[in-house]
Amino acid sequence: MRSILKQKIIEVCDKKIASKGNSVGLSFYAFFANKNDDPELLMEAATWWIKTHQLDHFEKAVKIKALIDAG
Template identity: 70%
Template sequence: MRAELRAKILAVCDQKIKAKGENIGVSFYAFFKNKNDDPEQLMEAATWWIQTHQLDHFVKARTIKEMVKNNL
């Protein structure tokens, strides 16, 4: 995963946790605007989420944050 995407995921997870609490769930769409302005990065996130880790649609933000921090 590119450093840019990694940083974006961590920042969004931190923001969501701060606003909604430790149990907030996110999907990989949470890291992108409604307008698809970076399809390569969106596909990279989708591949990591769906193919690599076979995650459910919504996963706790804290879980995603830990996975990204640990380079999983």
């Protein structure tokens, strides 16, 4: 996964956790604007989320952040 995507995921997770607490859930769509302006990056996130880690549509932000931190 590209470092720019990892950085964006961490930023979004930190922001969501700070505003809504440790139990907040999100989907991989949370890392993108409402328009599909970078389909390759979106597919990279979707592949990591769905194929690599077999995550549910919504997951806890703390879990996603931990997966990114773990590499």
